[in-house]
Amino acid sequence: MPKITAEELELIGRERVPIVGRLGLRVEEVGKGAVRTRAPFDEHFLRPGGTISGPVLMAMADFAMYAAVLSVIGRVELAVTTNLNINFLRRPHPGDVIAEAKLLKLGKRLAVGEVGLFIDGDDEMVAHVTSTYSIPPPQHQ
Amino acid sequence: MPKITAEELELIGRERVPIVGRLGLRVEEVGKGAVRTRAPFDEHFLRPGGTISGPVLMAMADFAMYAAVLSVIGRVELAVTTNLNINFLRRPHPGDVIAEAKLLKLGKRLAVGEVGLFIDGDDEMVAHVTSTYSIPPPQHQ
Amino acid sequence: MPKITAEELELIGRERVPIVGRLGLRVEEVGKGAVRTRAPFDEHFLRPGGTISGPVLMAMADFAMYAAVLSVIGRVELAVTTNLNINFLRRPHPGDVIAEAKLLKLGKRLAVGEVGLFIDGDDEMVAHVTSTYSIPPPQHQ
Amino acid sequence: MPKITAEELELIGRERVPIVGRLGLRVEEVGKGAVRTRAPFDEHFLRPGGTISGPVLMAMADFAMYAAVLSVIGRVELAVTTNLNINFLRRPHPGDVIAEAKLLKLGKRLAVGEVGLFIDGDDEMVAHVTSTYSIPPPQHQ
Numbered sequence: 001m002p003k004i005t006a007e008e009l010e011l012i013g014r015e016r017v018p019i020v021g022r023l024g025l026r027v028e029e030v031g032k033g034a035v036r037t038r039a040p041f042d043e044h045f046l047r048p049g050g051t052i053s054g055p056v057l058m059a060m061a062d063f064a065m066y067a068a069v070l071s072v073i074g075r076v077e078l079a080v081t082t083n084l085n086i087n088f089l090r091r092p093h094p095g096d097v098i099a100e101a102k103l104l105k106l107g108k109r110l111a112v113g114e115v116g117l118f119i120d121g122d123d124e125m126v127a128h129v130t131s132t133y134s135i136p137p138p139q140h141q
Numbered sequence: 142m143p144k145i146t147a148e149e150l151e152l153i154g155r156e157r158v159p160i161v162g163r164l165g166l167r168v169e170e171v172g173k174g175a176v177r178t179r180a181p182f183d184e185h186f187l188r189p190g191g192t193i194s195g196p197v198l199m200a201m202a203d204f205a206m207y208a209a210v211l212s213v214i215g216r217v218e219l220a221v222t223t224n225l226n227i228n229f230l231r232r233p234h235p236g237d238v239i240a241e242a243k244l245l246k247l248g249k250r251l252a253v254g255e256v257g258l259f260i261d262g263d264d265e266m267v268a269h270v271t272s273t274y275s276i277p278p279p280q281h282q
Numbered sequence: 283m284p285k286i287t288a289e290e291l292e293l294i295g296r297e298r299v300p301i302v303g304r305l306g307l308r309v310e311e312v313g314k315g316a317v318r319t320r321a322p323f324d325e326h327f328l329r330p331g332g333t334i335s336g337p338v339l340m341a342m343a344d345f346a347m348y349a350a351v352l353s354v355i356g357r358v359e360l361a362v363t364t365n366l367n368i369n370f371l372r373r374p375h376p377g378d379v380i381a382e383a384k385l386l387k388l389g390k391r392l393a394v395g396e397v398g399l400f401i402d403g404d405d406e407m408v409a410h411v412t413s414t415y416s417i418p419p420p421q422h423q
Numbered sequence: 424m425p426k427i428t429a430e431e432l433e434l435i436g437r438e439r440v441p442i443v444g445r446l447g448l449r450v451e452e453v454g455k456g457a458v459r460t461r462a463p464f465d466e467h468f469l470r471p472g473g474t475i476s477g478p479v480l481m482a483m484a485d486f487a488m489y490a491a492v493l494s495v496i497g498r499v500e501l502a503v504t505t506n507l508n509i510n511f512l513r514r515p516h517p518g519d520v521i522a523e524a525k526l527l528k529l530g531k532r533l534a535v536g537e538v539g540l541f542i543d544g545d546d547e548m549v550a551h552v553t554s555t556y557s558i559p560p561p562q563h564q
Binding site for chain 1: 156189190195196199200203219221222223224225226227228229232
């Protein structure tokens with residue numbers, strides 16, 4: 001069973017990163033080491049040309065990975081991203097943005113995962129992210 | 142001489158990415174292939190614990206690289222980020238966020254650069270980014 | 283049907299990169315945009331401590347991605363890697379090294395894919411790679 | 424003063440990674456957190472078309488970063504690469520390969536650095552690498 005609920009994760013998302021709070025994030029599924037989040041479409045996501053801006057996708061991916069880590073270790077405030085690598089694959093047309101994160105590794109000190117980003121209704125991935133989180137030693141948690 | 146001015150870049154920043162517009166970005170220096178931007182400190186940058194959130198740094202870096210590309214090729218709307226890799230180095234304490242971007246390569250199809258992120262008044266880099274931009278072929282510009 | 287055979291890919295591997303030739307690479311499966319390669323274990327892969335060295339994994343991943351690109355576009359000598367990002371997940375114990383590459387995107391100019399690296403007989407991924415290839419314009423192929 | 428000499432690093436390079444041993448690496452300069460290495464040109468570095476193969480550059484960069492870490496913490500066998508990101512910038516023509524590594528951060532648990540790769544006699548960087556090392560806790564060193 002995951003160590004944290006979707007409701008708790010949504011709350012953390014709003015509190016934790018005001019810029020993410022503005023994304024109106026919903027956490028749709030929480031498994032152990034796997035999380036699916038959604039940002040309902042908002043005009044503010046768009047850049048001229050009518051595609052969803054890169055920083056929106058990056059913010060989504062960062063939070064989805066954080067949520068996937070917490071789904072396994074529970075609420076640990078001090079877990080921090082150390083690396084994030086994103087490949088933008090296709091122009092993301094207007095629509096809800098969906099981030100599907102899953103852990104590739106959960107060690108004592110580092111968690112590594114990947115995130116696929118999609119626009120609702122389209123199977124083709126618009127961006128792919130790998131990311132590393134540093135997990136604080138137990139005495140600091 | 143750079144092919145675009147600081148004022149034009151600030152305008153693009155506000156128009157282009159609403160989420161970046163909210164950062165209140167200023168473009169402080171524009172050289173050929175090198176740009177320095179600043180986001181004056183705002184409470185909304187903070188996450189609990191009082192450090193500046195990752196998505197703010199990523200959005201800053203993405204725009205600084207875009208500005209560095211435009212400083213050489215002029216205003217080309219269709220240039221798009223294809224890859225961005227960020228290493229978070231130190232906890233960024235509250236303060237203005239500064240992004241210094243410079244190009245490592247400007248080819249016909251791809252531009253690659255690096256961005257150092259700093260908090261005003263502190264010499265230690267808080268995050269380091271490398272990023273790739275795809276430049277559209279001339280007939281599409 | 284893939285546009286190139288396993289035999290052709292093995293030959294390219296040996297010719298193309300002498301350092302890869304030394305890996306004794308075999309191409310086990312070639313689908314359209316998906317390739318599985320194997321490097322039979324060799325004492326030279328090991329670093330002190332008895333784990334397989336990072337450069338061996340990186341060389342494997344680079345070739346597997348190249349092979350996945352060629353499986354779709356056919357033999358195009360000038361396709362070149364522009365970016366490779368590797369996360370080392372677990373210590374790779376001695377054994378055959380297996381690389382499973384699949385494309386995430388094949389555009390006109392860029393191909394992006396991911397590669398999972400495994401040690402034969404163990405389901406846990408030892409390293410994960412994402413990589414980008416630049417595809418030359420038709421007149422240069 | 425660096426905590427390790429160029430001679431010790433060369434020996435480690437040969438022992439540690441046979442594939443690196445074959446590169447005939449020399450360590451030319453060792454500062455505290457900064458190292459310059461050279462691989463004298465060898466026909467085996469080339470791929471068809473006459474450019475130096477990517478895996479050679481990646482192996483060079485990985486070792487140069489490792490050497491930069493050891494220059495500060497001394498000989499710690501268990502330091503391991505956790506992430507390496509490389510951008511290939513220009514076709515590397517035949518010549519000695521030079522890797523210049525410097526640390527961006529040395530924390531208790533993670534070291535992050537960047538490496539510029541050059542061909543001797545040419546000022547233009549042929550590839551740029553950022554890399555992260557995990558440093559084992561003191562009781563394991």
